[in-house]
Amino acid sequence: xxxxxxxxxxxxxxxxxxxxxxxxxxxxxxxxxxxxxxxxxxxxxxxxxxxxxxxxxxxxxxxxxxxxxxxxxxxxxxxxxxxxxxxxxxxxxxxxxxxxxxxxxxxxxxxxxxxxxxxxxxxxxxxxxxxxxxxxxxxxxxxxxxxxxxxxxxxxxxxxxxxxxxxxxxxxxxxxxxxxxxxxxxxxxxxxxxxxxxxxxxxxxxxxxxxxxxxxxxxxxxxxxxxxxxxxxxxxxxxxxxxxxxxxxxxxxxxxxxxxxxxxxxxxxxxxxxxxxxxxxxxxxxxxxxxxxxxxxxxxxxxxxxxxxxxxxxxxxxxxxxxxxxxxxxxxxxxxxxxxxxxxxxxxxxxxxxxxxxxxxxxxxxxxxxxxxxxxxxxxxxxxxxxxxxxxxxxxxxxxxxxxxxxxxxxxxxxxxxxxxxxxxxxxxxxxxxxxxxxxxxxxxxxxxxxxxxxxxxxxxxxxxxxxxxxxxxxxxxxxxxxxxxxxxxxxxxxxxxxxxxxxxxxxxxxxxxxxxxxxxxxxxxxxxxxxxxxxxxxxxxxxxxxxxxxxxxxxxxxxxxxxxxxxxxxxxxxxxxxxxxxxxxxxxxxxxxxxxxxxxxxxxxxxxxxxxxxxxxxxxxxxxxxxxxxxxxxxxxxxxxxxxxxxxxxxxxxxxxxxxxxxxxxxxxxxxxxxxxxxxxxxxxxxxxxxxxxxxxxxxxxxxxxxxxxxxxxxxxxxxxxxxxxxxxxxxxxxxxxxxxxxxxxxxxxxxxxxxxxxxxxxxxxxxxxxxxxxxxxxxxxxxxxxxxxxxxxxxxxxxxxxxxxxxxxxxxxxxxxxxxxxxxxxxxxxx
RNA sequence: GCCCAGGUGGCGAAAUUGGUAGACGCAAGGGACUUAAAAUCCCUCGAGGGAAACCUCGUGCCGGUUCGAUUCCGGCCCUGGGCACCA
Numbered sequence: 001x002x003x004x005x006x007x008x009x010x011x012x013x014x015x016x017x018x019x020x021x022x023x024x025x026x027x028x029x030x031x032x033x034x035x036x037x038x039x040x041x042x043x044x045x046x047x048x049x050x051x052x053x054x055x056x057x058x059x060x061x062x063x064x065x066x067x068x069x070x071x072x073x074x075x076x077x078x079x080x081x082x083x084x085x086x087x088x089x090x091x092x093x094x095x096x097x098x099x100x101x102x103x104x105x106x107x108x109x110x111x112x113x114x115x116x117x118x119x120x121x122x123x124x125x126x127x128x129x130x131x132x133x134x135x136x137x138x139x140x141x142x143x144x145x146x147x148x149x150x151x152x153x154x155x156x157x158x159x160x161x162x163x164x165x166x167x168x169x170x171x172x173x174x175x176x177x178x179x180x181x182x183x184x185x186x187x188x189x190x191x192x193x194x195x196x197x198x199x200x201x202x203x204x205x206x207x208x209x210x211x212x213x214x215x216x217x218x219x220x221x222x223x224x225x226x227x228x229x230x231x232x233x234x235x236x237x238x239x240x241x242x243x244x245x246x247x248x249x250x251x252x253x254x255x256x257x258x259x260x261x262x263x264x265x266x267x268x269x270x271x272x273x274x275x276x277x278x279x280x281x282x283x284x285x286x287x288x289x290x291x292x293x294x295x296x297x298x299x300x301x302x303x304x305x306x307x308x309x310x311x312x313x314x315x316x317x318x319x320x321x322x323x324x325x326x327x328x329x330x331x332x333x334x335x336x337x338x339x340x341x342x343x344x345x346x347x348x349x350x351x352x353x354x355x356x357x358x359x360x361x362x363x364x365x366x367x368x369x370x371x372x373x374x375x376x377x378x379x380x381x382x383x384x385x386x387x388x389x390x391x392x393x394x395x396x397x398x399x400x401x402x403x404x405x406x407x408x409x410x411x412x413x414x415x416x417x418x419x420x421x422x423x424x425x426x427x428x429x430x431x432x433x434x435x436x437x438x439x440x441x442x443x444x445x446x447x448x449x450x451x452x453x454x455x456x457x458x459x460x461x462x463x464x465x466x467x468x469x470x471x472x473x474x475x476x477x478x479x480x481x482x483x484x485x486x487x488x489x490x491x492x493x494x495x496x497x498x499x500x501x502x503x504x505x506x507x508x509x510x511x512x513x514x515x516x517x518x519x520x521x522x523x524x525x526x527x528x529x530x531x532x533x534x535x536x537x538x539x540x541x542x543x544x545x546x547x548x549x550x551x552x553x554x555x556x557x558x559x560x561x562x563x564x565x566x567x568x569x570x571x572x573x574x575x576x577x578x579x580x581x582x583x584x585x586x587x588x589x590x591x592x593x594x595x596x597x598x599x600x601x602x603x604x605x606x607x608x609x610x611x612x613x614x615x616x617x618x619x620x621x622x623x624x625x626x627x628x629x630x631x632x633x634x635x636x637x638x639x640x641x642x643x644x645x646x647x648x649x650x651x652x653x654x655x656x657x658x659x660x661x662x663x664x665x666x667x668x669x670x671x672x673x674x675x676x677x678x679x680x681x682x683x684x685x686x687x688x689x690x691x692x693x694x695x696x697x698x699x700x701x702x703x704x705x706x707x708x709x710x711x712x713x714x715x716x717x718x719x720x721x722x723x724x725x726x727x728x729x730x731x732x733x734x735x736x737x738x739x740x741x742x743x744x745x746x747x748x749x750x751x752x753x754x755x756x757x758x759x760x761x762x763x764x765x766x767x768x769x770x771x772x773x774x775x776x777x778x779x780x781x782x783x784x785x786x787x788x789x790x791x792x793x794x795x796x797x798x799x800x801x802x803x804x805x806x807x808x809x810x811x812x813x814x815x816x817x818x819x820x821x822x823x824x825x826x827x828x829x830x831x832x833x
Numbered sequence: 834g835c836c837c838a839g840g841u842g843g844c845g846a847a848a849u850u851g852g853u854a855g856a857c858g859c860a861a862g863g864g865a866c867u868u869a870a871a872a873u874c875c876c877u878c879g880a881g882g883g884a885a886a887c888c889u890c891g892u893g894c895c896g897g898u899u900c901g902a903u904u905c906c907g908g909c910c911c912u913g914g915g916c917a918c919c920a
Contacts, residue, residue, distance in 0.1 A: 026920055067919065139918070150918040198837055202915075205836050275916045279834040327834085400917090407918065469918070508914060511837080516917095545914080572861070577843040597913090626858075627845055631838095633913075635845060639859050647858085653873095689849065698847070701857035708857090776853045781901040783853055807887080821900060827852055831900045 006756065007101040009057035011497045018054040019498045020046040021478055021537075023506030023514075024061045027087035028068055031094045033546040033598055033624075033636065034507065036608045040621045040737075041543055041630050041696070042505045043100045047736035048691055049503075050101075051760045057498055059481040060095065060102040062088050064111035065412045065470045067150060073411075073441040080411040081437040084111060094609060098617045099739055108484045110413075110473035115480065117432030118490040119472055120416035124427035125528060127417075131177045134425065137404050138312055140272045141169035145444050148408040154272040161443060168269050170247070170312075173406035173466070174415060178520050182207055182398040185519060194539035196631065199511045206512050208399025213383050215392025217242060217319070218293035219250075220300055226250075226292055227315035229397055233386075234378035237367035238321040238342035240332065242292040243285060243304045245311035250303065254288040261286050261305065268307045283308050283331050295391040296382070297368070306331070313401065322357065329357035342366045343375065403517065405469045410439060410447040412467025421460040433463065474514060475521035478504075478536055491530045504537040508631070511542060541630055541694060548604040548636035550593035551581055562603035563590055565636070595635055606636055618738035619645040625737050626700040648741055651707055651734075655727060660750040663721035673722050674767075679709045680726045681767040687733050688763060699733065706730045724749075729761045776827040777802040779811040787828075795822050802828040 011017075022042035025035050039060075046058040062084075069080035076083070088109060095102070108115050126132040140149040144162035148171075153160045178185075186207045189200050212231040219226060226242060244250055246268035255262040264286040271277060284307045291300035308327070309318055322332035322339040332339050341353045343362045351358050361375035370378050386392035406415065414435050416428035436454055439447050448454055448465040455463040482495040500522075506514075515537070522536035551568050552560040563583055568590060571580040581590050598605040611620050623644035628634040669677065683702040690699045710726045713719040728751055735742040735755045746755040770791055775798060777785040785805040789798050799820050802808060808830065815832040822828050 023920095028920090063920070148918075151916095152919040154918095196838095202837050206916085208836095273918085276834080279916085281834095403917080409918090470920070471917095474920085507920090508838085509920080510915095512915060513917065514920080547913095570860095572843075577861090594912095629846085632846090633839090637845070637859070640845070643859055686849075693849095697845090698857080701847075704857055774853095778852085778901075781852090781899095786853080819900060821852090823852055827901095829852080829900055 007056075007058065007103050008105060009055065009059075009103045011494055012055050013497070015055040016053075017057065017498060018046075018049040018503070019057045019482075019501045020049065020503045021059065021481070021501045021505070023504070023510065024063050024474070024477060025091065026063045026066055026068070027084055027091055029087050029090070031091055031608050033606055033608055033634075036098065036620060037546055037624045037630075037634060038505060038507065038543055039095065039098065039100050040624050041541065042503075043621075044625065044696060044736040045503050045505065045541075045694070046101055047739065047756065050756065051732070051735065051758065053760075057106075057481070058100075058102055059106040059108075059484075060100070060104070061106075061108040061477060061481065062110065063470065063474050063477075064088065064109045065467075065473060067152075067409065067411070069411045070409060070441050074443045079437060079439055080441065081111065084109075084411075094612075097612055098608075098621065101739075106481050106484045108477065108480060110470075110477065111411075111435075113432035113434050115477075115484075116413040116435075116473065118480070119413060119468070119476065120428065120431045120433055122476075122490060122524070122528065123468075124416055124429075126176065126524065127427045131180070131524070132174055132405075133177065134172055134174055136170045136312070137173045137175075138168050138170050138273050138310070139408070141167045143167055147443070147445055149272075151272060151274040154274070154277075157271045157277075165270055166272050168271070168273055171408075173404050174417070175402040175404050176520075178403045178517075179398060179400055181520055181523055182209070182400050184523065185400075185516065188519070188535055191535055192538070192540070195537075196540060196542055199508075199515070199540060199542060202511050203516060206400065206516065210397050210399070212395060212397050213379075213386065213392050214395040214397075215295055215386055217295055217317075219303075220291040220293060226303075226317045228317050228319045229314055229395065230319055231397070232321070232324065232375075233382040234361070234364060234373075234375040235321040235324045235342060236294075236296060236319070236382055237364070237370065238323045238340045239294060239301055239319045240322055240338045240340055241302050241304055241320045243306040243309050243318050243320055243331075244288075245309040245316040246305045246307060247311045248305065248309075248316045250290065251288060251305040254290060254305075258289065261288065265305065268305070278308060278310070281307065283327065283334075285331060285335060287335075295386060295389075302337070304331075304335070323353045324357050324359055326357045326359060329353070340366065346374065403469075403520075405472055406466040407469055408446045408465075409467055410435075410441055412470060413473060414448075415464045415466050415468060417464040418457060419462050419464065425464070428463075435467070471514060471517050475517040476525065478518065479522070479525060479531065489530070490528075491525065495531050499531055500533045500535060501537045503539045503541065505541045505543065508542040508544065515540075543630050544628065544633040545597050546634050546636060547595050548598050548606065550596050550602045550604045551583075551590040552593050553590055560593075562593075562601070564603050564605070566606070566638070598636070604636075611641065615641060615645050616740070618648060618741045622648065622700065622734075622738050625696040627697065629695050629697050647704060647707070648738060650711075651730070652741065652745070654707065654710060655745045655749060658723060658727065658749060659720065660748070661720070661724075662750070663717060663724055665721050665725055666718060669718060669722075673713075673718055676709055676713060676722050677725075677764075677767040678770070680706050680722070680729060681764055683709075684729055684733070684761060685763050685768070688761075691733075696737065700737065703730050703733050706733075731755065732758055732761045773825055775802065777805060777808050778827060778829040779808060780831060780833075781829060782811075784808050784811050798822055798828060802830065 020042055022039050046056050050056045064084050069084050072083050073080045140154050142149050142159035142162055142164055144164040149159055154166050157166055159166055186209055189203055210231045212229055213233040214229050216225040217228055246265045255265050285304040288303045288305055290303045292303050293300055320328040322328045323341045324343055339353055342364055344365050345351050345362045364370050364373050364378050370381055373381055383394050414433045416433045417425045418428055419425050441447050446465055455465050478501050479491055479495050482498040483492045486492045518536055525531050549565050551563045554560055567584050569582050569584050570578055573579050581592055583590050596602055623641045626644055627640055683706045687699045687702040706726055707730060710723055713723050731742045731746050743755045752758050772788045773791050775787050775789050776783055777787055785807045787801050787805055789801055812832045817830055817832045819831040
């Protein structure tokens with residue numbers, strides 16, 4: 001195939017490389033508009049960099065393991081592998097019809113044993129290094145289907161298929177010690193100046209470094225202690241109770257003699273494990289009938305079991321300060337627990353804790369020897385006291401938790417671990433550990449657990465039947481693209497040539513998890529000696545969602561039927577405002593449900609294939625680039641697509657009426673044509689700037705303005721020369737966005753062989769010069785006039801012209817001019833009163 | 834609940850980052866061409882007032898800083914993304 005060769009990337013140490021990567025798709029069936037947008041942005045950047053002369057690599061592949069394949073398998077009775085490979089086939093055809101310049105020789109699919117064998121190998125290395133370990137973790141358990149559910153499969157606390165109330169269950173799982181890299185993952189964010197600020201902030205908050213105090217509360221009548229961490233030691237003297245997880249050993253022990261507590265603990269097992277659910281559910285607790293001993297005062301405070309404390313995070317116990325933490329305040333209010341105010345405002349302001357917790361920092365009172373200290377001073381004083389008394393120590397804590405990579409699913413990479421009859425694990429030694437592909441999935445239990453031919457080994461040993469989290473595969477694919485055929489190692493020297501990725505493009509929804517895991521994996525691979533770079537992605541562009549209007553009718557039972565926007569007619573009033581929407585087929589009204597992310601459930605998706613068939617790939621690409629800046633959401637509009645199509649037609653017609661004579665710009669041009677050239681080059685300047693800052697919607701605007709100006713030109717040879725120059729500029733500016741049309745016109749007009757290898761247009765600064773400039777004149781900040789001033793006029797002359805303007809005089813008459821501000825080349829503001 | 838964004842004409846948006854608010858496009862209205870329609874081309878297009886010149890108001894809401902605020906600061910409201918097993 002021709003496209004294959006044009007975009008084949010070879011390592012060439014003599015050329016500046018540019019690795020442009022778009023997040024690979026999950027092969028769900030067919031491309032959706034979100035893919036089209038993502039890959040158009042990536043392709044525009046790749047072609048732009050290529051026209052700048054760089055050695056560009058743009059690969060594509062498939063994030064092929066995942067839950068939807070199992071769901072499709074249940075629904076259609078097709079093996080996940082078969083379904084996945086068929087989807088890959090179809091979607092690859094679609095990508096090619098959109099004209100994306102991929103090096104298909106580097107294509108990879110994560111479900112290919114030649115791919116996943118290397119992550120199995122790496123995982124066994126991590127086990128040997130102690131970077132991977134096993135521990136119990138809580139999952140959503142569907143008691144009817146006897147299966148683990150993803151958070152997405154828990155709807156209102158119930159299993160999506162069975163409808164059964166979901167329970168929490170602790171099972172043994174594999175973890176990666178990402179927490180060992182917390183500090184480096186945080187620090188290295190400073191090495192990423194070309195990442196969006198919001199992504200950096202989100203990652204920082206997610207890693208969540210805090211300096212606090214780890215301390216031990218005693219327990220009455222035992223020698224045991226409770227480990228507790230706090231970031232607010234200054235409020236320690238306000239502790240009035242301690243809360244432990246419902247499944248904390250202390251709670252379990254107490255429940256043996258307390259049936260009410262036992263049933264409370266049972267109740268806490270209901271519901272899912274997601275943080276959003278944990279944080280928004282009603283906070284409940286139950287006293288254990290045990291007291292904890294305050295480490296400083298020695299006073300006793302009651303211990304509660306609480307549903308919002310999780311056993312698997314931290315030590316499963318928290319101290320509670322109702323006076324200065326809102327959640328603790330509400331809990332204390334509910335259970336009649338004492339609230340103690342120990343922090344007071346540093347100002348004269350009177351703030352109590354009767355209505356709500358006082359969460360600000362301030363001055364300590366009611367805190368014994370710490371009275372009068374500020375919160376900051378108290379932090380150190382209390383930490384020193386506890387350290388001196390051996391009851392606690394300062395500690396840096398991270399919110400980031402170790403990454404649980406075990407999944408109790410079939411369609412994933414088998415975890416390469418073998419267990420002996422005693423349950424001891426050892427890493428596998430031969431790779432790949434191949435996933436059987438001819439498998440029946442029925443939605444109950446784990447298919448691999450029902451396949452002795454997979455897990456049974458000699459000597460009574462068994463294979464692990466869990467598979468990896470699919471984030472595992474997507475955490476290193478960017479490196480494998482550099483050397484997808486490396487047979488002897490995970491990566492080879494070619495990875496050192498191409499990495500890091502110069503530009504990564506993908507959805508904002510990946511701002512935290514995927515990007516953090518990929519950064520982590522990059523460091524794991526570096527520490528394994530496979531690559532040298534610290535960070536995988538130098539520059540990041542997070543594109544917004546594709547959204548569209550929704551329309552529905554409500555049925556008698558309250559359910560809704562959703563109609564596709566393509567099947568709706570819109571009526572507007574004389575100002576163009578929408579007054580009514582009707583279904584085309586029956587002419588009856590439908591209700592507008594607002595603008596939402598394109599989805600099957602709201603039936604507001606648009607099929608890219610249909611668009612390509614009707615308008616061509618260039619129109620679809622141009623529309624997605626023009627309608628919104630890449631990082632904002634893009635609202636679908638049929639009329640907008642027609643507008644993009646209209647522009648390409650205008651470009652085509654203008655070119656068709658041109659001659660291909662090579663006319664140069666004469667040294668002397670009439671003022672009319674100097675103005676035309678100034679318009680062209682002003683817009684070229686904007687477009688060059690916008691290409692660099694990746695704001696492609698205004699690149700297209702500038703191109704449209706240039707074309708509008710070219711349409712105004714006359715028939716003289718001088719006009720034709722300006723037209724030819726303008727056309728050569730606009731074609732190259734548009735080439736990365738609409739490659740097919742521009743390539744055709746480029747060769748047709750005799751500009752060159754291949755626009756892809758054409759030189760990037762250069763700005764002619766001399767075309768921008770002007771004899772006179774327009775200044776805006778303001779009086780007290782309000783625009784009162786526009787004046788023409790010679791370009792070389794000095795400040796005094798500009799002021800004089802401004803003051804002498806008739807309308808300006810109207811507004812300054814009778815007032816004293818206090819100040820005149822002149823902003824060069826822009827404006828004059830006269831301050832008068 | 835917590836973290837992060839974003840709110841500008843009828844609509845998508847722009848404003849080179851503190852200096853003319855609304856570029857470019859869509860929709861709408863008027864006109865030209867046509868027997869007619871489509872296509873194409875030309876004009877109008879934030880709101881209110883005024884023959885006009887021009888004036889007043891206007892960038893989610895309230896307040897502040899500044900000669901000047903869509904842009905900076907403080908407080909609210911709404912919408913969207915993420916919250917560790919969707920990808």
